[in-house]
Amino acid sequence: MGKIIAVFNQKGGVGKTTTNVNLSACIGKLGKKTLVIDLDPQGNTTSGFGVDKKELDFTIYDVLLGEKDIKDTIIDTEFDNISLLSSSTELAGAEIELTGIEDREFILKNVLDSVRDNYDYIFVDCPPSLGMLTINSLVAVDSVLIPIQCEYYALEGVSQLMQTISLVKENLNPNLEIQGVVLSMFDGRANLSIQVVEEVKKFFKGSVYTTIVPRNVRLAEAPSHGKPVVYYDSKCKGSLAYIDLAEEFIDLEEDVI
Ligand SMILES: Nc1ncnc2c1ncn2[C@@H]1O[C@H](COP(=O)(O)OP(=O)(O)OP(=O)(O)O)[C@@H](O)[C@H]1O
Numbered sequence: 001m002g003k004i005i006a007v008f009n010q011k012g013g014v015g016k017t018t019t020n021v022n023l024s025a026c027i028g029k030l031g032k033k034t035l036v037i038d039l040d041p042q043g044n045t046t047s048g049f050g051v052d053k054k055e056l057d058f059t060i061y062d063v064l065l066g067e068k069d070i071k072d073t074i075i076d077t078e079f080d081n082i083s084l085l086s087s088s089t090e091l092a093g094a095e096i097e098l099t100g101i102e103d104r105e106f107i108l109k110n111v112l113d114s115v116r117d118n119y120d121y122i123f124v125d126c127p128p129s130l131g132m133l134t135i136n137s138l139v140a141v142d143s144v145l146i147p148i149q150c151e152y153y154a155l156e157g158v159s160q161l162m163q164t165i166s167l168v169k170e171n172l173n174p175n176l177e178i179q180g181v182v183l184s185m186f187d188g189r190a191n192l193s194i195q196v197v198e199e200v201k202k203f204f205k206g207s208v209y210t211t212i213v214p215r216n217v218r219l220a221e222a223p224s225h226g227k228p229v230v231y232y233d234s235k236c237k238g239s240l241a242y243i244d245l246a247e248e249f250i251d252l253e254e255d256v257i
């Protein structure tokens, strides 16, 4: 049975999508069958895998509204072991449309339960908000992977994030765990980055990955080529970091089992 992981931090621009696309691509390259779900109306994960939203007949929007079977909506990508459930801008409307539906918090969970056996890992890219889409993702997943940007105010909003996770755990998904915390956009020349690493490690104790993702321009460029960074420049620092992170992620998982 595949493990389902939400990449989540309600703070915007912290590296959720970059981590979702690149970590999953590296995990796929390591031979694990991976489904990536783009639950953000911005659709950056979808375009990050080179899929043109305008050319899609059906997306996760149709699946959540019960109009299309998930299995007919997942598409194969050109990247090793990566399947994708794409987003569309219509998904922004789903925040409101879902509120009228019974058991609305469980829609994604019910849908994913029917495909989780087909994958080793399923990653869900969340929007930077605490709306119905994010709640659906926190209910559907086994764990949360939290990217934190090595910048001033990095820990701002983290207590709200932890409170949201606790609330979902108490009321909707008792098995929800923290998968790990990924420090991103690290600048080794900046004292501030080094300080943030220390603060985040103090706050999250043993949950922070040893691998730290550096600020690397290749990571920012790769999406405009429609490729995860390992397929764009396999030797750049960004690629090496996400390859290390994927290995660390899998080692920790396989130790647990
Ligand atoms: N390690 C990095 N080095 C350089 N640029 C990065 C890195 N990580 C992310 N970026 C860039 O920073 C911006 C924000 O990153 P990203 O889109 O991954 O954040 P996000 O948390 O998904 O944002 P949102 O909350 O809007 O969904 C993007 O332009 C991305 O290319």
Ligand SMILES: [Mg+2]
Pocket (backbone or CB within 6 Å): 016, 017, 018, 040, 044, 126
């Ligand atoms: Mg994003």
